[in-house]
Amino acid sequence: MEWTDQVGHGDWIRARLDAATPTMHSVVPHGYPAYARVLHRPHVVRLPGRPVPTQDEWMRMPEAERQRLSDAMVYGPTTWAETARAFGTVVHSEAQWNRLVRTSAGDWQHALAPDGREFEAPTAGQLDPDLVAAVARHLAAHTTTPDDVFVTIWEGWGGLTGFFGQSPGRTFMQLAAHDQTASATRAEDAERRAADAAVYAQHNAMLGRSIHDSFNTVLGQPTWQPGILSDEISRGARLRLPARDHILFHGRIDELADPEWAASVPWRDPERERLGLEPAAESPSLVWPADRAWTMVTEVDFDSTIVGGSAELIRAIVADPLLEALRLEEGADLSWDADGINR
Template identity: 25%
Template sequence: MDKFEISSNALEIAISGSPGDWVVAETNGAKYTIGSLLPNSFLAYARVFHPVYLGDQEVKWAKVAHRNGTVAHPLMQWESITGSWRYSRGDTQHDVWDECPSVGSLPVSQAKRLAHLLARHTSTVDECWFAVWSGFGGLEARWGHAPRVAMPRREMMLLSGPLPAAARSVEDSPGDQRANLWWPDDQAWCLVTDIDLMTTYVGGSPECIASITTDSALEAMPVLVDQGITLDSDKVNPQPSGSYNDAG
Protein backbone atom coordinates (compact mmCIF):
# COMPACT_ATOMS: atom_id res chain seq x y z
CA MET A 1 0.00 0.00 0.00
CA ASP A 2 1.47 3.39 -0.96
CA LYS A 3 2.08 6.36 1.30
CA PHE A 4 -0.98 8.22 0.01
CA GLU A 5 -3.33 5.41 0.95
CA ILE A 6 -2.10 4.95 4.53
CA SER A 7 -1.80 8.61 5.56
CA SER A 8 -4.01 9.81 8.40
CA ASN A 9 -6.99 12.01 7.51
CA ALA A 10 -6.66 14.27 10.56
CA LEU A 11 -7.00 18.04 10.23
CA GLU A 12 -5.37 20.29 12.82
CA ILE A 13 -5.17 24.03 13.46
CA ALA A 14 -2.00 25.43 11.90
CA ILE A 15 0.64 26.89 14.20
CA SER A 16 0.80 30.14 12.21
CA GLY A 17 -0.61 31.67 9.07
CA SER A 18 2.80 32.12 7.43
CA PRO A 19 2.49 29.04 5.13
CA GLY A 20 -0.22 31.01 3.32
CA ASP A 21 1.91 34.12 2.74
CA TRP A 22 3.03 33.01 -0.71
CA VAL A 23 -0.56 32.34 -1.79
CA VAL A 24 -1.63 35.84 -0.74
CA ALA A 25 1.41 37.47 -2.37
CA GLU A 26 0.95 35.71 -5.70
CA THR A 27 -2.85 35.96 -5.93
CA ASN A 28 -2.99 39.31 -7.63
CA GLY A 29 -5.04 38.95 -10.78
CA ALA A 30 -7.69 41.38 -11.91
CA LYS A 31 -10.90 41.31 -9.88
CA TYR A 32 -13.24 38.42 -10.70
CA THR A 33 -10.67 36.49 -12.72
CA ILE A 34 -9.10 33.12 -11.90
CA GLY A 35 -6.01 35.05 -10.87
CA SER A 36 -7.98 36.75 -8.11
CA LEU A 37 -8.53 33.34 -6.51
CA LEU A 38 -5.23 31.51 -7.09
CA PRO A 39 -1.52 32.34 -7.31
CA ASN A 40 -0.65 33.70 -10.73
CA SER A 41 2.73 31.95 -10.86
CA PHE A 42 1.66 28.54 -12.22
CA LEU A 43 2.20 27.53 -15.83
CA ALA A 44 -1.23 25.94 -16.28
CA TYR A 45 -4.74 26.02 -14.79
CA ALA A 46 -7.86 23.85 -14.84
CA ARG A 47 -11.51 24.40 -14.09
CA VAL A 48 -13.31 21.47 -12.47
CA PHE A 49 -17.10 21.46 -12.81
CA HIS A 50 -19.06 20.22 -9.80
CA PRO A 51 -21.41 17.53 -11.07
CA VAL A 52 -25.17 17.55 -10.94
CA TYR A 53 -27.01 14.39 -9.93
CA LEU A 54 -29.86 12.23 -11.14
CA GLY A 55 -30.62 10.19 -8.06
CA ASP A 56 -27.21 8.87 -6.99
CA GLN A 57 -25.68 9.17 -10.46
CA GLU A 58 -23.28 11.99 -11.26
CA VAL A 59 -24.14 13.93 -14.41
CA LYS A 60 -21.68 16.19 -16.23
CA TRP A 61 -22.44 19.72 -17.35
CA ALA A 62 -21.77 18.68 -20.95
CA LYS A 63 -24.82 16.40 -20.83
CA VAL A 64 -26.95 19.21 -19.40
CA ALA A 65 -25.73 21.54 -22.15
CA HIS A 66 -26.60 18.94 -24.81
CA ARG A 67 -30.09 18.54 -23.30
CA ASN A 68 -30.63 22.30 -23.59
CA GLY A 69 -29.06 22.86 -27.00
CA THR A 70 -26.20 24.90 -25.56
CA VAL A 71 -22.43 24.53 -25.79
CA ALA A 72 -20.10 23.00 -23.21
CA HIS A 73 -16.82 24.95 -23.08
CA PRO A 74 -14.24 26.01 -20.45
CA LEU A 75 -16.02 29.25 -19.46
CA MET A 76 -19.61 27.96 -19.52
CA GLN A 77 -21.89 29.13 -16.74
CA TRP A 78 -24.66 27.04 -15.21
CA GLU A 79 -27.43 29.55 -15.87
CA SER A 80 -26.36 29.98 -19.49
CA ILE A 81 -26.19 26.26 -20.34
CA THR A 82 -29.56 25.57 -18.69
CA GLY A 83 -31.18 28.70 -20.12
CA SER A 84 -33.04 29.73 -16.97
CA TRP A 85 -32.31 31.39 -13.64
CA ARG A 86 -34.82 29.11 -11.96
CA TYR A 87 -32.42 26.16 -12.26
CA SER A 88 -30.29 27.85 -9.62
CA ARG A 89 -33.29 28.34 -7.36
CA GLY A 90 -34.67 24.84 -6.90
CA ASP A 91 -36.23 23.84 -10.22
CA THR A 92 -34.80 20.78 -11.98
CA GLN A 93 -34.84 19.00 -15.33
CA HIS A 94 -36.00 15.60 -14.13
CA ASP A 95 -35.07 13.76 -17.32
CA VAL A 96 -31.39 14.73 -16.88
CA TRP A 97 -30.75 15.97 -13.34
CA ASP A 98 -32.62 16.49 -10.07
CA GLU A 99 -29.90 18.08 -7.92
CA CYS A 100 -27.95 21.13 -9.05
CA PRO A 101 -24.16 21.59 -8.59
CA SER A 102 -22.88 22.23 -5.09
CA VAL A 103 -21.89 25.83 -4.39
CA GLY A 104 -18.78 26.70 -2.40
CA SER A 105 -17.74 23.15 -1.51
CA LEU A 106 -16.09 20.52 -3.68
CA PRO A 107 -18.16 17.30 -3.62
CA VAL A 108 -16.44 14.53 -1.70
CA SER A 109 -16.05 12.24 -4.73
CA GLN A 110 -14.25 14.97 -6.68
CA ALA A 111 -12.15 15.90 -3.64
CA LYS A 112 -10.97 12.30 -3.29
CA ARG A 113 -10.19 11.98 -6.97
CA LEU A 114 -8.34 15.29 -7.16
CA ALA A 115 -6.34 14.46 -4.03
CA HIS A 116 -5.33 11.15 -5.62
CA LEU A 117 -4.24 12.84 -8.85
CA LEU A 118 -2.50 15.74 -7.14
CA ALA A 119 -0.55 13.39 -4.88
CA ARG A 120 1.48 12.41 -7.95
CA HIS A 121 2.59 16.01 -8.40
CA THR A 122 3.97 16.89 -4.97
CA SER A 123 6.78 15.63 -2.75
CA THR A 124 4.93 16.63 0.44
CA VAL A 125 1.78 14.50 0.46
CA ASP A 126 1.83 14.32 4.26
CA GLU A 127 2.36 18.08 4.71
CA CYS A 128 -0.46 20.10 3.20
CA TRP A 129 -2.38 23.23 4.11
CA PHE A 130 -6.14 23.71 4.08
CA ALA A 131 -7.83 27.09 4.39
CA VAL A 132 -11.52 27.62 4.97
CA TRP A 133 -13.50 30.84 4.82
CA SER A 134 -13.73 32.43 8.26
CA GLY A 135 -17.29 33.59 7.60
CA PHE A 136 -18.90 30.17 7.90
CA GLY A 137 -20.98 30.48 11.06
CA GLY A 138 -20.76 26.86 12.20
CA LEU A 139 -16.96 26.67 12.32
CA GLU A 140 -16.10 29.18 15.03
CA ALA A 141 -16.30 26.77 17.97
CA ARG A 142 -14.01 24.21 16.36
CA TRP A 143 -11.59 26.29 14.30
CA GLY A 144 -12.03 29.84 15.56
CA HIS A 145 -8.53 29.99 17.06
CA ALA A 146 -6.88 29.09 13.75
CA PRO A 147 -4.46 31.66 12.30
CA ARG A 148 -5.80 33.71 9.40
CA VAL A 149 -4.73 33.89 5.77
CA ALA A 150 -5.65 37.30 4.34
CA MET A 151 -6.74 36.28 0.84
CA PRO A 152 -7.74 39.23 -1.38
CA ARG A 153 -11.49 38.52 -1.26
CA ARG A 154 -11.91 36.07 1.64
CA GLU A 155 -10.18 35.87 4.99
CA MET A 156 -9.40 32.21 5.64
CA MET A 157 -8.67 30.07 8.71
CA LEU A 158 -5.60 27.88 8.19
CA LEU A 159 -5.50 24.18 9.00
CA SER A 160 -2.90 21.51 8.29
CA GLY A 161 -2.88 17.80 7.54
CA PRO A 162 -2.03 15.17 4.94
CA LEU A 163 -3.47 15.44 1.44
CA PRO A 164 -6.23 12.82 1.94
CA ALA A 165 -7.75 15.21 4.50
CA ALA A 166 -8.98 17.25 1.55
CA ALA A 167 -11.99 14.95 1.38
CA ARG A 168 -12.91 15.53 5.02
CA SER A 169 -15.63 17.96 6.03
CA VAL A 170 -14.46 20.83 8.21
CA GLU A 171 -17.95 20.96 9.70
CA ASP A 172 -19.28 18.52 12.25
CA SER A 173 -21.99 16.15 11.00
CA PRO A 174 -24.51 16.65 9.50
CA GLY A 175 -22.62 19.59 7.95
CA ASP A 176 -20.61 18.90 4.81
CA GLN A 177 -18.12 21.62 3.93
CA ARG A 178 -14.66 20.99 2.53
CA ALA A 179 -11.75 23.41 2.75
CA ASN A 180 -11.94 26.21 0.20
CA LEU A 181 -8.22 26.43 -0.53
CA TRP A 182 -5.54 23.74 -0.38
CA TRP A 183 -1.91 23.31 -1.36
CA PRO A 184 1.09 21.11 -0.49
CA ASP A 185 4.02 22.42 1.53
CA ASP A 186 6.27 22.31 -1.55
CA GLN A 187 3.85 24.71 -3.31
CA ALA A 188 3.72 22.49 -6.39
CA TRP A 189 0.04 23.30 -7.02
CA CYS A 190 -2.91 25.09 -5.45
CA LEU A 191 -6.67 24.48 -5.53
CA VAL A 192 -9.55 26.82 -4.72
CA THR A 193 -13.33 26.44 -4.39
CA ASP A 194 -14.74 29.93 -3.89
CA ILE A 195 -17.77 30.09 -1.61
CA ASP A 196 -19.97 31.55 -4.39
CA LEU A 197 -18.98 29.23 -7.23
CA MET A 198 -20.15 25.88 -8.62
CA THR A 199 -16.69 25.05 -9.93
CA THR A 200 -13.17 24.56 -8.57
CA TYR A 201 -9.93 25.91 -10.02
CA VAL A 202 -6.47 24.34 -9.86
CA GLY A 203 -3.10 25.81 -10.76
CA GLY A 204 0.00 23.69 -11.30
CA SER A 205 2.50 22.37 -13.82
CA PRO A 206 1.31 21.50 -17.35
CA GLU A 207 1.68 17.82 -16.46
CA CYS A 208 -0.35 18.23 -13.29
CA ILE A 209 -3.15 20.08 -15.06
CA ALA A 210 -3.19 17.58 -17.94
CA SER A 211 -3.69 14.75 -15.46
CA ILE A 212 -6.83 16.54 -14.24
CA THR A 213 -8.32 17.60 -17.57
CA THR A 214 -7.86 14.14 -19.10
CA ASP A 215 -9.23 12.16 -16.16
CA SER A 216 -12.53 10.47 -17.04
CA ALA A 217 -13.80 10.63 -13.46
CA LEU A 218 -13.79 14.43 -13.56
CA GLU A 219 -15.28 17.05 -15.83
CA ALA A 220 -12.42 19.52 -16.14
CA MET A 221 -11.08 21.82 -18.84
CA PRO A 222 -7.92 23.93 -19.19
CA VAL A 223 -8.33 27.65 -18.59
CA LEU A 224 -6.13 30.77 -18.47
CA VAL A 225 -5.38 32.65 -15.27
CA ASP A 226 -6.75 35.94 -16.64
CA GLN A 227 -10.13 34.52 -17.66
CA GLY A 228 -13.30 35.54 -15.86
CA ILE A 229 -15.28 33.69 -13.19
CA THR A 230 -18.56 35.64 -13.27
CA LEU A 231 -21.89 34.80 -14.91
CA ASP A 232 -21.12 37.04 -17.89
CA SER A 233 -17.85 35.19 -18.58
CA ASP A 234 -19.73 32.78 -20.88
CA LYS A 235 -19.51 34.50 -24.25
CA VAL A 236 -20.76 31.45 -26.18
CA ASN A 237 -24.14 30.80 -24.53
CA PRO A 238 -26.44 33.76 -23.85
CA GLN A 239 -27.48 34.58 -20.31
CA PRO A 240 -31.16 33.99 -19.54
CA SER A 241 -33.38 37.03 -19.80
CA GLY A 242 -34.21 38.91 -16.63
CA SER A 243 -32.07 38.44 -13.52
CA TYR A 244 -31.33 35.90 -10.80
CA ASN A 245 -33.76 37.62 -8.45
CA ASP A 246 -36.58 37.20 -10.96
CA ALA A 247 -36.52 33.44 -10.42
CA GLY A 248 -37.63 33.57 -6.81
Protein backbone atom coordinates (compact mmCIF):
# COMPACT_ATOMS: atom_id res chain seq x y z
CA MET A 1 0.00 0.00 0.00
CA GLU A 2 1.38 3.41 -0.97
CA TRP A 3 0.44 7.02 -0.41
CA THR A 4 -1.03 8.91 -3.34
CA ASP A 5 -1.72 12.61 -3.80
CA GLN A 6 -4.31 11.88 -6.51
CA VAL A 7 -7.18 12.69 -4.18
CA GLY A 8 -9.59 13.21 -7.07
CA HIS A 9 -10.20 9.46 -6.90
CA GLY A 10 -12.45 10.18 -3.93
CA ASP A 11 -14.46 13.08 -5.35
CA TRP A 12 -17.38 10.78 -6.14
CA ILE A 13 -17.87 10.14 -2.42
CA ARG A 14 -18.36 13.83 -1.69
CA ALA A 15 -21.16 13.96 -4.24
CA ARG A 16 -22.99 11.13 -2.46
CA LEU A 17 -22.87 12.54 1.07
CA ASP A 18 -25.46 14.70 2.83
CA ALA A 19 -23.38 17.00 4.99
CA ALA A 20 -26.30 18.52 6.89
CA THR A 21 -28.27 15.34 7.54
CA PRO A 22 -28.51 13.65 10.96
CA THR A 23 -28.38 10.26 9.23
CA MET A 24 -25.38 8.05 8.58
CA HIS A 25 -25.07 9.66 5.14
CA SER A 26 -23.15 12.57 6.58
CA VAL A 27 -20.20 10.15 6.25
CA VAL A 28 -21.54 7.08 4.37
CA PRO A 29 -22.24 7.38 0.61
CA HIS A 30 -25.81 7.11 -0.60
CA GLY A 31 -26.82 4.87 -3.46
CA TYR A 32 -25.89 1.28 -2.57
CA PRO A 33 -28.48 -1.48 -2.83
CA ALA A 34 -27.84 -2.57 0.76
CA TYR A 35 -25.91 -1.62 3.91
CA ALA A 36 -24.52 -3.48 6.92
CA ARG A 37 -23.62 -2.19 10.35
CA VAL A 38 -20.63 -4.06 11.79
CA LEU A 39 -20.70 -3.54 15.56
CA HIS A 40 -17.42 -2.76 17.26
CA ARG A 41 -16.39 -5.20 19.97
CA PRO A 42 -17.25 -4.37 23.60
CA HIS A 43 -15.60 -5.95 26.65
CA VAL A 44 -16.82 -7.24 29.98
CA VAL A 45 -15.33 -7.59 33.47
CA ARG A 46 -16.52 -10.12 36.03
CA LEU A 47 -15.47 -11.19 39.49
CA PRO A 48 -15.92 -14.87 40.37
CA GLY A 49 -18.41 -15.24 43.20
CA ARG A 50 -19.42 -11.61 43.58
CA PRO A 51 -20.52 -8.48 41.68
CA VAL A 52 -17.98 -5.98 40.39
CA PRO A 53 -17.93 -3.10 42.92
CA THR A 54 -19.40 0.27 42.07
CA GLN A 55 -17.09 3.26 41.81
CA ASP A 56 -18.09 4.42 45.29
CA GLU A 57 -17.41 0.94 46.70
CA TRP A 58 -13.95 0.92 45.12
CA MET A 59 -13.17 4.31 46.68
CA ARG A 60 -14.20 3.22 50.20
CA MET A 61 -12.49 -0.15 50.01
CA PRO A 62 -9.25 -0.85 51.95
CA GLU A 63 -6.22 -0.98 49.69
CA ALA A 64 -5.53 -4.66 50.37
CA GLU A 65 -9.08 -5.62 49.45
CA ARG A 66 -8.97 -3.45 46.34
CA GLN A 67 -5.78 -5.14 45.21
CA ARG A 68 -7.16 -8.61 45.92
CA LEU A 69 -10.28 -7.99 43.85
CA SER A 70 -8.31 -6.35 41.05
CA ASP A 71 -6.11 -9.43 40.78
CA ALA A 72 -9.20 -11.67 40.63
CA MET A 73 -10.91 -9.78 37.81
CA VAL A 74 -11.60 -11.63 34.57
CA TYR A 75 -11.61 -9.35 31.52
CA GLY A 76 -12.52 -10.33 27.99
CA PRO A 77 -14.43 -9.55 24.81
CA THR A 78 -18.18 -9.79 24.60
CA THR A 79 -20.94 -8.89 22.14
CA TRP A 80 -23.73 -6.37 21.88
CA ALA A 81 -26.18 -9.28 22.02
CA GLU A 82 -24.77 -10.53 25.33
CA THR A 83 -24.81 -6.98 26.67
CA ALA A 84 -28.48 -6.61 25.74
CA ARG A 85 -29.32 -9.87 27.51
CA ALA A 86 -27.57 -8.65 30.65
CA PHE A 87 -29.50 -5.36 30.69
CA GLY A 88 -32.84 -6.60 29.35
CA THR A 89 -32.62 -4.51 26.18
CA VAL A 90 -32.73 -5.25 22.45
CA VAL A 91 -30.06 -5.23 19.76
CA HIS A 92 -31.42 -3.78 16.53
CA SER A 93 -29.97 -2.00 13.51
CA GLU A 94 -30.11 1.50 15.04
CA ALA A 95 -29.36 0.49 18.65
CA GLN A 96 -27.16 2.89 20.60
CA TRP A 97 -24.82 1.67 23.33
CA ASN A 98 -25.95 4.18 25.97
CA ARG A 99 -29.53 2.96 25.52
CA LEU A 100 -28.45 -0.67 25.44
CA VAL A 101 -26.87 -0.37 28.90
CA ARG A 102 -29.61 1.93 30.22
CA THR A 103 -27.40 4.88 31.14
CA SER A 104 -27.35 8.57 30.32
CA ALA A 105 -25.42 9.82 27.29
CA GLY A 106 -22.45 10.95 29.38
CA ASP A 107 -22.13 7.94 31.68
CA TRP A 108 -21.97 4.83 29.53
CA GLN A 109 -18.31 3.89 29.09
CA HIS A 110 -18.51 1.46 32.03
CA ALA A 111 -21.90 0.12 33.07
CA LEU A 112 -22.76 -2.39 35.80
CA ALA A 113 -25.39 -4.92 34.80
CA PRO A 114 -27.96 -6.37 37.23
CA ASP A 115 -26.02 -9.66 37.21
CA GLY A 116 -22.92 -7.95 38.65
CA ARG A 117 -20.79 -7.80 35.50
CA GLU A 118 -19.31 -4.52 34.24
CA PHE A 119 -19.62 -3.86 30.51
CA GLU A 120 -17.14 -1.62 28.72
CA ALA A 121 -18.31 0.33 25.68
CA PRO A 122 -16.88 -0.46 22.25
CA THR A 123 -14.27 1.97 20.98
CA ALA A 124 -15.59 4.62 18.62
CA GLY A 125 -13.63 4.92 15.39
CA GLN A 126 -11.81 1.61 15.83
CA LEU A 127 -12.76 -1.76 14.37
CA ASP A 128 -10.51 -4.45 15.85
CA PRO A 129 -7.85 -5.65 13.38
CA ASP A 130 -9.22 -9.19 13.16
CA LEU A 131 -12.67 -7.80 12.35
CA VAL A 132 -11.25 -5.48 9.69
CA ALA A 133 -9.66 -8.57 8.14
CA ALA A 134 -12.91 -10.54 8.30
CA VAL A 135 -14.83 -7.79 6.51
CA ALA A 136 -12.04 -7.34 3.95
CA ARG A 137 -12.22 -11.00 2.97
CA HIS A 138 -15.86 -10.50 2.00
CA LEU A 139 -15.06 -7.27 0.18
CA ALA A 140 -12.40 -9.04 -1.89
CA ALA A 141 -15.01 -11.47 -3.21
CA HIS A 142 -17.39 -8.73 -4.33
CA THR A 143 -15.36 -6.45 -6.59
CA THR A 144 -13.88 -6.73 -10.07
CA THR A 145 -10.89 -4.60 -9.01
CA PRO A 146 -9.47 -6.20 -5.83
CA ASP A 147 -5.96 -5.03 -6.74
CA ASP A 148 -7.05 -1.42 -7.33
CA VAL A 149 -8.35 -0.23 -3.98
CA PHE A 150 -8.26 3.13 -2.20
CA VAL A 151 -7.85 3.45 1.56
CA THR A 152 -7.99 6.60 3.66
CA ILE A 153 -7.01 7.46 7.19
CA TRP A 154 -8.39 10.52 8.97
CA GLU A 155 -5.63 13.12 9.27
CA GLY A 156 -6.63 14.09 12.81
CA TRP A 157 -5.35 11.03 14.69
CA GLY A 158 -2.82 12.22 17.25
CA GLY A 159 0.78 12.14 16.08
CA LEU A 160 -0.08 10.92 12.59
CA THR A 161 1.14 13.95 10.65
CA GLY A 162 3.87 16.50 11.20
CA PHE A 163 3.11 20.12 12.02
CA PHE A 164 4.69 23.39 13.13
CA GLY A 165 4.67 23.68 16.91
CA GLN A 166 6.78 23.84 20.06
CA SER A 167 6.37 20.24 21.21
CA PRO A 168 5.66 16.93 19.49
CA GLY A 169 2.15 15.83 18.63
CA ARG A 170 2.84 12.48 20.28
CA THR A 171 3.62 12.01 23.95
CA PHE A 172 3.48 8.89 26.05
CA MET A 173 2.32 8.51 29.63
CA GLN A 174 5.15 7.72 31.99
CA LEU A 175 4.69 4.61 34.11
CA ALA A 176 6.18 3.56 37.42
CA ALA A 177 6.48 0.06 38.79
CA HIS A 178 3.86 -0.87 41.41
CA ASP A 179 5.22 -1.13 44.94
CA GLN A 180 4.69 -4.68 46.12
CA THR A 181 6.86 -4.51 49.22
CA ALA A 182 4.48 -6.68 51.23
CA SER A 183 5.20 -9.66 49.02
CA ALA A 184 8.81 -8.86 48.14
CA THR A 185 10.11 -12.05 49.70
CA ARG A 186 8.25 -14.21 47.20
CA ALA A 187 10.44 -15.20 44.27
CA GLU A 188 7.62 -15.04 41.75
CA ASP A 189 6.74 -11.49 42.79
CA ALA A 190 10.37 -10.48 42.50
CA GLU A 191 10.45 -11.86 38.98
CA ARG A 192 7.24 -10.03 38.12
CA ARG A 193 8.61 -6.76 39.46
CA ALA A 194 11.76 -7.20 37.40
CA ALA A 195 9.74 -7.88 34.25
CA ASP A 196 7.47 -4.91 34.97
CA ALA A 197 10.47 -2.68 35.57
CA ALA A 198 11.88 -3.63 32.17
CA VAL A 199 8.61 -2.77 30.46
CA TYR A 200 8.34 0.54 32.32
CA ALA A 201 11.94 1.42 31.50
CA GLN A 202 11.32 0.67 27.83
CA HIS A 203 8.14 2.74 27.82
CA ASN A 204 9.78 5.66 29.59
CA ALA A 205 12.70 5.61 27.16
CA MET A 206 10.17 6.11 24.39
CA LEU A 207 8.67 8.97 26.40
CA GLY A 208 12.05 10.59 26.75
CA ARG A 209 12.60 10.55 23.02
CA SER A 210 9.12 11.79 22.17
CA ILE A 211 8.78 15.00 24.17
CA HIS A 212 10.96 18.01 24.93
CA ASP A 213 10.76 20.49 27.76
CA SER A 214 7.62 22.21 26.48
CA PHE A 215 7.14 24.15 29.75
CA ASN A 216 10.31 26.15 29.09
CA THR A 217 9.70 26.75 25.38
CA VAL A 218 6.42 28.66 25.60
CA LEU A 219 8.03 31.70 23.98
CA GLY A 220 10.13 29.71 21.54
CA GLN A 221 9.66 29.75 17.79
CA PRO A 222 7.50 26.94 16.37
CA THR A 223 9.51 24.28 14.58
CA TRP A 224 8.51 21.35 12.41
CA GLN A 225 7.44 18.40 14.57
CA PRO A 226 7.57 15.13 12.58
CA GLY A 227 4.68 12.70 12.70
CA ILE A 228 4.33 9.00 12.04
CA LEU A 229 3.88 9.69 8.33
CA SER A 230 6.64 11.28 6.26
CA ASP A 231 6.97 15.03 5.89
CA GLU A 232 5.96 14.70 2.24
CA ILE A 233 2.69 13.02 3.19
CA SER A 234 2.12 15.42 6.10
CA ARG A 235 2.34 18.37 3.73
CA GLY A 236 0.57 16.62 0.86
CA ALA A 237 -2.89 16.75 -0.66
CA ARG A 238 -5.97 15.72 1.31
CA LEU A 239 -9.25 14.13 0.31
CA ARG A 240 -11.53 16.79 1.75
CA LEU A 241 -14.98 15.52 2.68
CA PRO A 242 -17.69 17.47 4.54
CA ALA A 243 -16.97 16.00 7.97
CA ARG A 244 -13.28 15.03 7.79
CA ASP A 245 -10.10 15.48 5.79
CA HIS A 246 -8.36 12.26 4.83
CA ILE A 247 -4.96 11.02 3.66
CA LEU A 248 -5.29 8.73 0.65
CA PHE A 249 -3.47 5.46 -0.03
CA HIS A 250 -3.67 2.98 -2.89
CA GLY A 251 -3.24 -0.77 -2.67
CA ARG A 252 -4.98 -4.15 -2.70
CA ILE A 253 -7.85 -5.31 -0.56
CA ASP A 254 -5.97 -8.48 0.42
CA GLU A 255 -3.55 -6.27 2.35
CA LEU A 256 -6.37 -5.66 4.83
CA ALA A 257 -7.64 -9.26 4.72
CA ASP A 258 -4.59 -10.39 6.70
CA PRO A 259 -5.30 -10.19 10.47
CA GLU A 260 -1.77 -8.78 10.86
CA TRP A 261 -2.45 -5.88 8.47
CA ALA A 262 -1.49 -3.33 11.13
CA ALA A 263 2.13 -4.46 10.83
CA SER A 264 2.41 -3.33 7.22
CA VAL A 265 0.19 -0.28 6.62
CA PRO A 266 2.04 3.02 6.07
CA TRP A 267 0.41 4.73 9.07
CA ARG A 268 1.53 2.22 11.72
CA ASP A 269 3.69 3.64 14.50
CA PRO A 270 7.30 2.46 13.94
CA GLU A 271 8.47 3.87 17.28
CA ARG A 272 6.43 1.21 19.07
CA GLU A 273 8.06 -1.51 17.00
CA ARG A 274 11.59 -0.21 17.61
CA LEU A 275 10.90 -0.62 21.31
CA GLY A 276 9.68 -4.18 20.87
CA LEU A 277 5.98 -3.42 21.28
CA GLU A 278 3.31 -4.95 19.08
CA PRO A 279 2.54 -3.15 15.81
CA ALA A 280 -0.48 -0.88 16.06
CA ALA A 281 -2.40 1.26 13.59
CA GLU A 282 -5.67 3.13 13.47
CA SER A 283 -8.54 1.51 11.57
CA PRO A 284 -8.88 2.58 7.93
CA SER A 285 -11.42 5.39 7.72
CA LEU A 286 -12.68 4.69 4.19
CA VAL A 287 -12.04 1.80 1.82
CA TRP A 288 -13.40 1.44 -1.72
CA PRO A 289 -12.34 -0.28 -4.96
CA ALA A 290 -11.88 1.41 -8.33
CA ASP A 291 -15.15 -0.12 -9.54
CA ARG A 292 -16.93 1.43 -6.52
CA ALA A 293 -18.75 -1.84 -5.86
CA TRP A 294 -18.72 -1.13 -2.14
CA THR A 295 -17.49 1.31 0.47
CA MET A 296 -16.44 0.57 4.06
CA VAL A 297 -16.63 3.51 6.48
CA THR A 298 -15.24 3.63 10.02
CA GLU A 299 -16.23 7.09 11.23
CA VAL A 300 -14.26 8.49 14.16
CA ASP A 301 -17.39 9.06 16.26
CA PHE A 302 -19.24 5.83 15.39
CA ASP A 303 -19.09 2.67 17.50
CA SER A 304 -19.72 0.61 14.39
CA THR A 305 -18.38 0.32 10.85
CA ILE A 306 -20.76 0.74 7.92
CA VAL A 307 -20.46 -1.16 4.65
CA GLY A 308 -22.49 -0.27 1.57
CA GLY A 309 -22.60 -2.68 -1.36
CA SER A 310 -24.57 -5.32 -3.18
CA ALA A 311 -27.28 -7.34 -1.46
CA GLU A 312 -25.06 -10.43 -1.82
CA LEU A 313 -22.15 -8.74 -0.06
CA ILE A 314 -24.31 -7.52 2.79
CA ARG A 315 -25.87 -10.96 3.27
CA ALA A 316 -22.39 -12.49 3.50
CA ILE A 317 -21.23 -9.97 6.09
CA VAL A 318 -24.34 -10.32 8.24
CA ALA A 319 -24.10 -14.13 8.11
CA ASP A 320 -20.41 -14.27 9.11
CA PRO A 321 -20.14 -15.80 12.63
CA LEU A 322 -16.91 -13.87 13.22
CA LEU A 323 -18.79 -10.59 12.92
CA GLU A 324 -21.64 -9.07 14.86
CA ALA A 325 -23.36 -7.31 11.99
CA LEU A 326 -26.88 -6.17 11.16
CA ARG A 327 -28.53 -5.15 7.93
CA LEU A 328 -29.06 -1.39 7.90
CA GLU A 329 -31.57 0.58 5.85
CA GLU A 330 -30.46 3.48 3.70
CA GLY A 331 -31.05 6.70 5.60
CA ALA A 332 -30.53 5.11 9.02
CA ASP A 333 -29.89 7.46 11.93
CA LEU A 334 -26.95 6.40 14.12
CA SER A 335 -26.81 9.46 16.35
CA TRP A 336 -26.58 8.89 20.12
CA ASP A 337 -30.29 9.55 20.73
CA ALA A 338 -31.64 7.68 17.70
CA ASP A 339 -32.49 4.43 19.49
CA GLY A 340 -36.26 4.56 19.76
CA ILE A 341 -36.66 1.00 21.06
CA ASN A 342 -34.44 0.93 24.16
CA ARG A 343 -36.00 3.86 26.02
